[in-house]
Amino acid sequence: MEQHKIQICDECKSEFNKESSEMEKLCPECSSILYGYKNCEHVIKGKRCIKCYWNEKSSEYIEQLKK
Secondary structure: OOHHHEEEOOOOOOEEEHHHOOOOOOOHHHHHHHHOOOOOOOOEEOOEEOOOOOOOOOOHHHHHHHO
16 A cells, blocks of 8 residues: 555544545445445455455444444
8 A cells, every 4th residue: 555545544543545435534444334335345365455455443333333
């Protein structure tokens, strides 16, 4: 990932490729769960998604919503 394309998610604190999310300050995972935006179809390799760079982190709030 090029350094200038990496953003830190305000909710889960994961790094993500900002071009992969419809929201500027949330990774695709959090923006999907919180606001219904389309999520990345994650392909996890080496503890990160090769498409959006999300590292599978989740906040306690997101975990509660997933249940």
